[in-house]
Amino acid sequence: MNLDEHCRIGSSIYKGNIYGKDLAVKQTKGDIKEELNILQRVNHVNLVSLLGTSCETGGSQWFLVYDYAENGSLDKGLHHNSAASSSSSSALPCLSWSQRIHIALDVASGLHCMHDHTQPNIVHWDVRSKNILLDSKFKAKLANFSMARTVADPTMAKVDVFAFGILLFELLSGKKALKTKDNGVNVMLCKEIREGLRLEEERVDTIMKLMDLKLDNRYSIDGALSLAALAWICTQEKALARPKMDRSRLSPLGTCSVIL
Structure with a gap:
């Protein structure tokens, strides 16, 4: 429909229908050779699939075709469920605790595939809730590979691990990773939370204050503590202190899935 506005579902993404x-x-626009090269090398249930491409004469403008994610991006599922949007027929229901844990597992699996099961290994470098899509069953898929690169240094993958830790804090709190205080100063969500988790005797209180109110206390406190512990490890300042993206290294996440 000539990129009609009512088909737009993102800044440069449109919903289409073929057959x-x-x-x-x-x-x-621009040179997308690296992105196409990476998309053709990754194949995993938790990574968005490239179905086809098209370009205008001269290659100045490209169109990349993907599977459609019925439930949109994770950031909308987490941050667009306020009272102001609840009256909208398109508003998503609050993501349940179980759904959040499985989304975290899905993202971890997708990153593990990129980091360890592609040759050469690949880093996403733009892991955030906006780039995680949810299908009709709320299965998560990593999308937007425009910043993805082939691994040239062991610390490159640790950038994805840090971003995954930030994502876990978002899943716990329902809040955005970066917030602006009244004085206009931007504060990282994980910095505030990490300070509250330093003292073991204060961790339960910190987690209970942190948890997304939309969950209405329907979550496991032990699971929340395990998820917060993993987020803590993933957001270590020293890159090499962060774990790898595989189940054996992400044991707290496995614990969460058991105590749903």
């Missing part, structure tokens, strides 16, 4: 199948079409 009765809903698809997501990303409009982009």
